[in-house]
Amino acid sequence: MKSKTEANSRVFIFGGEDFYEAQKKARALIESFRAKDPNLEIIHIAEEGESQSEILPLLERLREEIVTPSLFATTKLIFWKGANFLAANGLADKRIEEDIRQFFNLLQENPLEELIVVILAESIDKRKKLFQELKTHFHVELTDKLDPLDPSSLLEVMEKLEERGIEADQSLGQQLLMEAGAQRSLLDMEIEKLSLFLGTKGKIQPEEISDLLCGKRETVIWRLCDLVISAKFDLALVELQILMQEGGSEMGILLALAQRIFWACLGLVLLKNGWLDVQSKGKYLKLMLKEEGYFLYPKKKSGELVNQWAFGQNLQLAQNIDLPFWLWALRHTYETNKILVSGNISPDLRGRMLERLLIKLKIYYEKVIEKSKDSV
Known part of the structure; x- marks a missing residue:
């Protein structure tokens, strides 16, 4: 034997x-x-x-x-x-x-x-x-699947980039992880795209990254939401115009934005009540959710908890603004949604409704900032 x-x-x-x-x-x-x-x-x-x-x-x-x-x-x-x-x-x-x-x-x-x-x-x-x-x-x-919370996943991305002769820092590696989610098949496709673009250059410039990695409409919508949650409304308006020119769905964009604003509200409520602890080290972030917070933490239709890394990143961007602003933003997003689903608005004005929402958020945010300066 x-x-x-x-x-x-x-x-x-x-x-x-x-x-x-x-x-x-x-x-x-x-x-x-x-x-x-x-x-x-x-x-x-x-x-x-x-x-x-x-x-x-x-x-x-x-x-x-x-x-x-x-x-x-x-x-x-x-x-x-x-x-x-x-x-x-x-x-x-x-x-x-x-x-x-x-x-x-x-x-x-x-x-x-x-x-x-x-x-x-x-x-x-x-x-x-x-x-x-x-x-x-x-x-x-x-x-195992890639995990943005696991440093070994970022190390794997950096090693793949090095194998292809692509000079990059960890910020690019993190962006690739965000783009690929947990799927190595998508990661390999994005790295292949970078390799073809660079040819013999080797090093990618920061201004080229967003153009190369944000080609998918879903990713551009996610970036638009990031800009809104970061209160960068002027840039968000530019992204919105690009999406509208490419035939983006007004309802799809609004629902994605509403979800991110809703996450911001929930995250700040969890923090305020001490039901959530956020631990961050460099680009790595870990959420410690207490038992009392599970009923508030957002869930998918399947009942599974929303990805903690995505929720935590959203919360990090949102927590520079107080909860009342995000509650106000959520209410006005809801009002915009009611107008869009009513069908009482012509197709050519639907995109204008989204622009109007972002402008309202910008104006109200500037008022909040001005008021906070006066109170100091």
Whole structure:
């Protein structure tokens, strides 16, 4: 029987929260084996169903491939794609579970020396007993999603930029994280775009960043909201005009702005009542939400809490202005929304309503600032 070390070197399982990254790692491993052995025979087996009638024949084929030597090459590599046996809802049938265990027992006891098995699992439930067993006997690598709150995610972005020969500081790395969210696929696309733009220049100029990274309309709307929450109303008006020229949805922009103003109100109420503590270190920010604050903290339709990093960034921008201003802003945003949904306004005036809202916010903000100066 082969030792645990030998088994570990021949069987690789990839999966985790970031399936895109798991695929990259699996394919990179396969390419590394191909580079060492150009005659490598690669057998692709894709799992496309979850029923017993579909999975049992697939397992039978896998067993046959394991015990059958390669006819035309010295080494055979089996690539099992889309494996579902470690998912939270996988292995509902006891016979399937038993067949899966027999398959992995066969891998441990397989007498063939020249065999490599790479398994790409779309979803992995780390609580499963089978997962713990596989970790003991085989090489298992899980991928996590990017997290703007985790310094290691920013470090990963900076390393990717360096690999592509792009000179950048951490502010660009942070912007890329914001642009990509938790998705490495989007991150790689943005870095590719930067690389193509720069060519041999290497270093990107600050004024070029916003043009390159804010091409998506959703991102431009987010930047417009950032400017409003930062009380930079003149710049926000310029962004609004650009969006309107590109055919942006007035209602979509208004709803996004209303959400951010609502977040500002909730965040300041949570801070005022001592139900939220904001810890910041440089560009990193962490929210400590007390139990009393959970009923006020904004939630998605699914009931999941709104991303804390996005909420915290919004609160950092908003807390330079007192709560009464944001409550006033929320009320006037609501009034604008009522006018837009009423249908009593011509299409060519709908954009003007948004401009009018931003101008009203600017005027009222200037009054608030002037009043605060007089009271000093």
